[in-house]
Amino acid sequence: xxxxxxxxxxxxxxxxxxxxxxxxxxxxxxxxxxxxxxxxxxxxxxxxxxxxxxxxxxxxxxxxxxxxxxxxxxxxxxxxxxxxxxxxxxxxxxxxxxxxxxxxxxx
Amino acid sequence: xxxxxxxxxxxxxxxxxxxxxxxxxxxxxxxxxxxxxxxxxxxxxxxxxxxxxxxxxxxxxxxxxxxxxxxxxxxxxxxxxxxxxxxxxxxxxxxxxxxxxxxxxxxxxxxxxxxxxxxxxxxxxxxxxxxxxxxxxxxxxxxxxxxxxxxxxxxxxxxxx
Numbered sequence: 633x634x635x636x637x638x639x640x641x642x643x644x645x646x647x648x649x650x651x652x653x654x655x656x657x658x659x660x661x662x663x664x665x666x667x668x669x670x671x672x673x674x675x676x677x678x679x680x681x682x683x684x685x686x687x688x689x690x691x692x693x694x695x696x697x698x699x700x701x702x703x704x705x706x707x708x709x710x711x712x713x714x715x716x717x718x719x720x721x722x723x724x725x726x727x728x729x730x731x732x733x734x735x736x737x738x739x
Numbered sequence: 740x741x742x743x744x745x746x747x748x749x750x751x752x753x754x755x756x757x758x759x760x761x762x763x764x765x766x767x768x769x770x771x772x773x774x775x776x777x778x779x780x781x782x783x784x785x786x787x788x789x790x791x792x793x794x795x796x797x798x799x800x801x802x803x804x805x806x807x808x809x810x811x812x813x814x815x816x817x818x819x820x821x822x823x824x825x826x827x828x829x830x831x832x833x834x835x836x837x838x839x840x841x842x843x844x845x846x847x848x849x850x851x852x853x854x855x856x857x858x859x860x861x862x863x864x865x866x867x868x869x870x871x872x873x874x875x876x877x878x879x880x881x882x883x884x885x886x887x888x889x890x891x892x893x894x895x896x897x898x899x900x
Binding site: 656657660674675677678681682700701 | 822840841846848849852869879884
């Protein structure tokens with residue numbers, strides 16, 4: 633199974649959280665709220681393209697709205713393969729985190 | 740049609756979105772359904788010039804001025820509410836063909852939101868920042884999908900056309 637990077641993992645989690653209305657801007661806002669980082673629209677689409685080519689997400693043409701200048705949204709959903717890859721990746725992180733102790737941070 | 744003496748009207752959030760949408764589409768602003776203490780008829784024979792005064796999360800106060808239809812400068816409204824065309828052209832040059840509409844749509848959606856929240860000048864600046872931050876990853880995505888030579892060829896073809 634293909635490996636997934638950290639940003640890919642975060643985007644896939646955001647897609648799952650926003651299901652079924654995950655598209656460029658909603659993903660960008662979700663990532664900003666949850667991680668505090670603002671990724672550019674281009675970065676989001678580059679990651680989506682990468683995970684789409686791995687077969688982890690499936691795009692679906694959405695509706696066009698006036699504020700988008702009549703341009704359609706593209707919604708993304710995780711495929712079964714994507715969900716399995718995400719769960720495997722998160723399990724690996726959880727296993728590594730278990731019983732890991734951090735030294736107290738001096739302020 | 741009688742205009743309220745205080746021309747500030749409170750609207751609920753979804754109506755604001757509709758207002759923004761109507762401005763973006765250049766449809767008659769007078770068609771806007773206004774829920775307020777004033778009694779503004781749908782087909783009043785007048786256009787409304789709308790300015791966002793105090794954007795909040797759930798309601799927005801608008802400054803509304805009435806004009807007879809002939810005095811409203813439609814091209815000016817268009818100029819005020821559309822994202823910068825040159826920025827959009829850059830996205831068309833750098834983005835992969837199958838994602839151009841989605842990216843431009845997202846940038847436009849951000850722009851419309853920011854015009855309402857932060858004003859036109861700041862919205863334009865933020866639009867340019869978003870374009871500048873996006874074209875690198877978009878072009879890299881195109882190179883990854885097509886290969887460098889084909890991506891450069893397509894870039895040149897679009898640049899010429």
